[in-house]
Amino acid sequence: MTTMGAGMDGPAGRRHGTLLAATALTASLVLTGCGAGDSGAKDTAGSAAEAPAANGGAADTDLGAAKEGRPDAAGAAGAGAPDLRVDQRAIIYTGAMRVQVANVDNAARDATAAVTRAGGFIGGDQRRNAEADAVAELQLRVPAAKFAGVVEEIAKLGKQQSREINTQDVTEETVDLDARITTQRARVDSARRLLARASTITDLVSLENELGRREADLASLEAKKRRLADLTALSTITVSLVGPAAKTVEEETETGFLVGLKGGWKAFVVSLGVLLTVLGALLPWMVALGVPLAVLLLVLRRRRKAPALVAPVSAPQPVPAARSAP
Numbered sequence: 001m002t003t004m005g006a007g008m009d010g011p012a013g014r015r016h017g018t019l020l021a022a023t024a025l026t027a028s029l030v031l032t033g034c035g036a037g038d039s040g041a042k043d044t045a046g047s048a049a050e051a052p053a054a055n056g057g058a059a060d061t062d063l064g065a066a067k068e069g070r071p072d073a074a075g076a077a078g079a080g081a082p083d084l085r086v087d088q089r090a091i092i093y094t095g096a097m098r099v100q101v102a103n104v105d106n107a108a109r110d111a112t113a114a115v116t117r118a119g120g121f122i123g124g125d126q127r128r129n130a131e132a133d134a135v136a137e138l139q140l141r142v143p144a145a146k147f148a149g150v151v152e153e154i155a156k157l158g159k160q161q162s163r164e165i166n167t168q169d170v171t172e173e174t175v176d177l178d179a180r181i182t183t184q185r186a187r188v189d190s191a192r193r194l195l196a197r198a199s200t201i202t203d204l205v206s207l208e209n210e211l212g213r214r215e216a217d218l219a220s221l222e223a224k225k226r227r228l229a230d231l232t233a234l235s236t237i238t239v240s241l242v243g244p245a246a247k248t249v250e251e252e253t254e255t256g257f258l259v260g261l262k263g264g265w266k267a268f269v270v271s272l273g274v275l276l277t278v279l280g281a282l283l284p285w286m287v288a289l290g291v292p293l294a295v296l297l298l299v300l301r302r303r304r305k306a307p308a309l310v311a312p313v314s315a316p317q318p319v320p321a322a323r324s325a326p
Contacts, residue, residue: 090228092168093147093235100242101158104134107241111138114153118146120234133245140237147235154239161242170228177225184218 101107104127112122124139142150155163191211198204 089169089171090174090232091144092170092231093144094166094168095147095151095235095237096162096164096240097151097154097160097237098162098240098242099154099158099160100244100246102244104129104136104241104243107157108136108138110157111140111154111239111241114150115140115142118142118150120146120150123236134243135246136239136241138239138241140239141234142237144233144235147237151237154237157241170232174225174228174232177221177228181218181221181225184214184221188214188218 099107108125108127115122120140120142122138123141124137126137128135140150151163151165188211191207191214195204195207195211198207
């Protein structure tokens with residue numbers, strides 16, 4: 001027993017004590033680190049919550065980068081955009097059609113009814129009535145989902161002479177506008193908080209000007225967003241309804257010598273008609289003023305040519321002076 005006690009008190013005992021002390025120290029450090037980590041996380045969260053209330057510096061930096069075209073802000077918004085399906089993308093549809101119909105007024109009425117059934121409306125209506133050569137220009141606004149159906153329905157109103165459909169994908173522009181609007185709203189809120197804490201007249205005037213500028217920028221961005229939303233929600237179709245005697249597109253674009261000769265002859269006939277019209281308008285004035293003037297000139301000319309009725313008086317002969325006597 002004495003030998004065993006001496007062995008424990010020797011080098012083996014010291015190693016065992018050192019190991020126990022190291023284990024206790026490690027456990028203490030681990031517990032201390034966990035407490036510090038929790039405290040640091042709470043401090044970080046508190047700082048992040050108080051930062052927007054203090055100023056809008058981060059928001060200003062992001063918006064400034066987006067305005068200057070740097071990729072760190074605008075590119076981040078585009079990179080964060082999801083890979084949308086075709087039916088989820090923002091697409092602007094526009095179309096132009098030319099249809100020859102038997103009766104322009106009836107066809108325009110049918111086109112208006114088709115647009116109304118689709119949930120759209122007439123954006124513009126211009127007509128020129130000339131019997132068989134009548135023309136109606138309609139601007140139709142229809143929901144994007146009903147665009148193709150309305151186009152096909154209008155094409156069946158008569159003989160379709162031309163059709164042109166265009167699309168424009170504005171998904172990235174819409175996502176970018178959303179990000180810029182969010183950032184600008186944060187900047188406006190920050191300026192309002194700073195304005196509420198202004199203590200001097202100089203700071204008050206400066207912050208009011210800055211707040212007005214930021215609100216104007218926000219209003220401009222929101223107007224662009226509404227414009228894009230309107231164009232994507234309602235598609236535009238420009239329809240030309242022409243009568244049976246109207247020229248086709250190919251006839252309107254003809255070129256050559258005969259076409260030039262025909263155009264020159266038409267211009268000559270029109271010019272001659274204009275000249276005769278002007279002459280007919282001036283003829284009554286020429287008769288009313290020209291006849292008395294001609295009679296007056298004729299009378300004056302005859303008076304000049306008539307002979308004198310009284311002979312001219314001759315000058316008296318000089319009488320010789322009498323000679324004096326010598």
